[in-house]
Amino acid sequence: MSVTAHKPGDGFLQTRDLVKRFDGEPAVDDVTLSINKGEIFALLGSSGCGKSTLLRMLAGFEAPTSGSVLLDGVDIVALAPNERPINMMFQSYAMFAELYVCDNIAFGLRREGMAKPEMTVRVEEMLRLTQLEAFAKRKPHQLSGGQQQRVALARSLAKKPQLLLLDEPLGALDKKLRERTQFELVNILESVGVTCVMVTHDQDEAMAMASRIAVMSHGRVLQVGTPQEIYEHPNCRFVADFIGNVNLLEGELTLDEADQCEVTTACGVVHVGHGVSGSLGMAVAVAVRPEKIHISKTRPATGVNLFEGKVREIAYFGSYNSFIVEVKRPASDARDFRITETNTTRYEGEGITWGDRVFFWWDDSAPIVLMR
Numbered sequence: 358m359s360v361t362a363h364k365p366g367d368g369f370l371q372t373r374d375l376v377k378r379f380d381g382e383p384a385v386d387d388v389t390l391s392i393n394k395g396e397i398f399a400l401l402g403s404s405g406c407g408k409s410t411l412l413r414m415l416a417g418f419e420a421p422t423s424g425s426v427l428l429d430g431v432d433i434v435a436l437a438p439n440e441r442p443i444n445m446m447f448q449s450y451a452m453f454a455e456l457y458v459c460d461n462i463a464f465g466l467r468r469e470g471m472a473k474p475e476m477t478v479r480v481e482e483m484l485r486l487t488q489l490e491a492f493a494k495r496k497p498h499q500l501s502g503g504q505q506q507r508v509a510l511a512r513s514l515a516k517k518p519q520l521l522l523l524d525e526p527l528g529a530l531d532k533k534l535r536e537r538t539q540f541e542l543v544n545i546l547e548s549v550g551v552t553c554v555m556v557t558h559d560q561d562e563a564m565a566m567a568s569r570i571a572v573m574s575h576g577r578v579l580q581v582g583t584p585q586e587i588y589e590h591p592n593c594r595f596v597a598d599f600i601g602n603v604n605l606l607e608g609e610l611t612l613d614e615a616d617q618c619e620v621t622t623a624c625g626v627v628h629v630g631h632g633v634s635g636s637l638g639m640a641v642a643v644a645v646r647p648e649k650i651h652i653s654k655t656r657p658a659t660g661v662n663l664f665e666g667k668v669r670e671i672a673y674f675g676s677y678n679s680f681i682v683e684v685k686r687p688a689s690d691a692r693d694f695r696i697t698e699t700n701t702t703r704y705e706g707e708g709i710t711w712g713d714r715v716f717f718w719w720d721d722s723a724p725i726v727l728m729r
């Protein structure tokens with residue numbers, strides 16, 4: 358164990374230039390992260406992007422090819438998993454089928470040699486925390502998926518780790534139960550105050566649960582930010598496209614001032630209410646979220662960022678409507694815009710239907726210009 362320079366403001370958990378290669382192929386590629394105490398931090402990315410490998414290096418199940426992992430300023434790379442004040446909860450909860458819930462929770466404590474009275478108190482505390490008091494004397498197969506998930510969590514928290522690692526913690530649950538359990542899980546983690554790094558490929562789950570998210574692709578971290586930052590200010594095309602729905606328009610930067618810029622696209626000029634400090638003529642993309650676009654059958658007063666097209670598809674989702682509008686471009690090919698409209702009042706509909714010619718437009722604060 359070596360103590361490296363650690364400034365008070367530094368993250369509680371840090372990775373520096375962390376790399377893991379399998380047969381020369383990078384699974385985790387130069388990841389530098391700083392995670393604060395008490396944070397719920399999500400690693401988000403599609404299958405195979407290196408999330409689990411990164412988590413396993415934090416836990417000590419995988420040795421980095423290079424780089425370091427610092428916990429509270431101490432490099433822990435040389436420590437075995439059980440020497441780290443860290444607990445990892447795997448996706449398959451890996452419970453002992455023949456043991457009662459209470460004994461599953463106590464398992465790690467018993468192995469650690471905790472005295473019986475203390476252990477009983479701790480197990481009761483964990484049962485209470487996860488609202489499993491009534492299930493202490495059941496076996497795993499007598500529990501629902503959500504209850505099993507809570508047992509796994511209780512067991513992970515029983516040793517009071519400083520850092521909890523969760524790999525797809527809700528992966529085994531169906532959609533409805535997942536959504537309910539997300540809030541439960543956050544409440545439990547916050548009441549314990551444990552620092553938590555969780556892996557998920559579900560962006561809604563990351564947005565709902567995490568204080569900050571790292572978006573990963575091909576072993577690299579592309580952006581770290583709060584859910585709002587990631588959604589409203591994606592830093593590249595991949596992140597904009599990966600999180601939520603987005604209309605991406607490729608074009609050329611044709612005006613760039615401190616407080617505004619213009620991008621010329623095949624559909625026309627897009628006016629943007631912020632500068633980008635780019636160079637004129639460079640290839641950029643404009644990103645506009647579907648819910649930031651207004652749609653109407655009648656021509657609006659504005660002439661800026663105004664487009665005309667034909668409704669190709671409509672879907673009614675109850676709380677909102679989704680439109681696909683096709684815009685003919687000068688080059689005679691067409692492109693689709695996705696537009697959503699919230700149903701704030703009971704939907705009587707303006708009567709926009711398939712095949713209608715519509716106008717759609719957005720404020721100049723809506724688009725983001727992406728240079729990567």
Ligand SMILES: Nc1ncnc2c1ncn2[C@@H]1O[C@H](COP(=O)(O)OP(=O)(O)OP(=O)(O)O)[C@@H](O)[C@H]1O
Binds near residue numbers: 402405406407409411
């Ligand atoms: N032990 C290993 N040997 C060789 N390659 C591996 C090994 N473990 C992982 N990989 C590879 O490293 C890459 C990252 O895998 P990893 O399991 O970290 O992805 P993931 O983001 O967790 O994906 P998923 O969402 O599917 O769980 C993959 O291409 C995978 O095939």
Ligand SMILES: [Mg+2]
Binds near residue numbers: 408409410
């Ligand atoms: Mg994985």
